[in-house]
Amino acid sequence: MFKTTTLAIFASLTISINSFAATPISSDANVFIISPENGAVVSSPVTVMFGLSGAGVAPAGVDKKNTGHHHLIINSATPDMKKAIAKDANHKHFGGGQTQATIDLKPGKHTLQLVLGDKGHVPHNPPVVSKTIEITVK
Helix, strand or coil: CHHHHHHHHHHHHHHHHHHCCCCECCCCCEEEEEECCCCCEECCCEEEEEEEECCEECCCCCCCCCEEEEEEEECCCCCCCCCCCCCECCEEEECCCCCEEEECCCCEEEEEEEEEECCCCCECECCCECCCEEEEEC
């Protein structure tokens, strides 16, 4: 019984670890925010346009080489590159392959950053992360 239980636990841990393994992507891949520009003063709602070069966009769940989908990080630190990206008010997922989003932001300063995630929302290897920009909502 002990041997069977140990084997089951090991298999479960192996599956869990492998499900978060980073998917390889071209070292030429680059993600960036097209608009708004860093330092922009904008009104809410804000349309954020996503840029990607050196790779393609594919919906979440699609296992296609050299592709991923966008995650918009709002007012938060760059997420852990070894874990699936959280999904909450500060971590917006665009698993449908969207290349822009309109978001509501309260007046004040806000930071925005893009992270490209693989089919399972895990950052690639190497990670494809934009520069963080700061905008002011009036």
